[in-house]
Amino acid sequence: MSEAVRITRAATKKPKPKDSELGFGTVFTDHMFLADFQEEKGWYDPRIEPYGPLTLDPAAAVFHYAQAIFEGLKAFRGVDGRVRLFRPDKHIERLNNSARRMCIPPLDPDWALRSLVELVGLERDWVPASLGTSLYVRPTIIATEPFLGVRPAKAYVYYVILSPVGAYYAEGMNPVKILVVDKYVRAVPGGVGAAKTGGNYAASLLASEEAHRAGFTQVLWLDGAERRYVEEVGTMNIMFRLGDQVVTPPLTGSILPGVTRDSALNLLREWGLSVSERQIAIDEVIAAARSGRLREAWGTGTAAVISPVGELSYRGERIAINAGRIGELTQRLYQAIVEIQYAKVPDTRGWTLEA
Numbered sequence: 001m002s003e004a005v006r007i008t009r010a011a012t013k014k015p016k017p018k019d020s021e022l023g024f025g026t027v028f029t030d031h032m033f034l035a036d037f038q039e040e041k042g043w044y045d046p047r048i049e050p051y052g053p054l055t056l057d058p059a060a061a062v063f064h065y066a067q068a069i070f071e072g073l074k075a076f077r078g079v080d081g082r083v084r085l086f087r088p089d090k091h092i093e094r095l096n097n098s099a100r101r102m103c104i105p106p107l108d109p110d111w112a113l114r115s116l117v118e119l120v121g122l123e124r125d126w127v128p129a130s131l132g133t134s135l136y137v138r139p140t141i142i143a144t145e146p147f148l149g150v151r152p153a154k155a156y157v158y159y160v161i162l163s164p165v166g167a168y169y170a171e172g173m174n175p176v177k178i179l180v181v182d183k184y185v186r187a188v189p190g191g192v193g194a195a196k197t198g199g200n201y202a203a204s205l206l207a208s209e210e211a212h213r214a215g216f217t218q219v220l221w222l223d224g225a226e227r228r229y230v231e232e233v234g235t236m237n238i239m240f241r242l243g244d245q246v247v248t249p250p251l252t253g254s255i256l257p258g259v260t261r262d263s264a265l266n267l268l269r270e271w272g273l274s275v276s277e278r279q280i281a282i283d284e285v286i287a288a289a290r291s292g293r294l295r296e297a298w299g300t301g302t303a304a305v306i307s308p309v310g311e312l313s314y315r316g317e318r319i320a321i322n323a324g325r326i327g328e329l330t331q332r333l334y335q336a337i338v339e340i341q342y343a344k345v346p347d348t349r350g351w352t353l354e355a
């Protein structure tokens, strides 16, 4: 699609919350980006409109068969006052991979990148400036065709909404307690675990609720076939520092290929650390924790960047990691990624794009 983006400005602007009042995903900016898809036309009518409700037919395929995908990335106000998106190209690449898995027509990557830059550029005053705050960007595609048959829909809408979000670690970085679940699984081989599709999150809610009720922050998912190999923690990828090596589960199709995971692996390799993407059984993790060989564990994801794991609970046994303190590599990774995001150091890797 090469059409120019049509812009309709909001008649009134919403008040902007103070940085200190920001939470996650409750406040939205004045405008949103939209484009439609029809089989005959492809993607068409890219436009920016005032933020507001969508009108959909109750028979729209998304409501019935969950043909829907999304992304989550952030724009940061750097220490120089400029606004930059973090690795938007990687997020668009993943959106298109999710699209293919869910039989949704992919977007032209250059055009999709432009949609993010134009919208965030228009809403730049909404990007908060305090350290730790950011503008969360949520690109979404849903099937809109009113049809109850089970087949890929012939009509879709792509939209992007923006939400200023507060510092994830407003009270400082705190290691979390994780429950290893073997009663439920998140994804199975051949399933949709590698796609950022709504159904995966609906399917994960019960396990999370049970974990919360038992006093845990997140669940650690095991593989769907044997319930033995570590997959992910909550909506983050997971990494272990075993002796002098960093180990993380490989991208075999049931794990979400995290952009933060990729950033962390790049940095670790640049720093000369030994990194292994391999299957790791929960028994190996527990044994290593007992013997002291498990020095650190952390989750990676856009929301928290890096989240230290202080304790694992598996089959009734609770095991502290690094005595429940933040590990040295965990801290270093967090620092390094955040410094790039806020342009405290020059971006030598082409990870940021000014909006």
Ligand SMILES: *Cc1c(COP(=O)(O)O)cnc(C)c1O
Residues within 6 Å of the ligand: 072, 196, 232, 234, 235, 236, 237, 256, 257, 258, 259, 260, 261, 300, 301, 302, 303
């Ligand atoms: C989004 C997500 C991640 C993290 O991906 P990032 O690109 O690092 O934000 C990991 N696991 C799941 C299940 C996710 O939905």
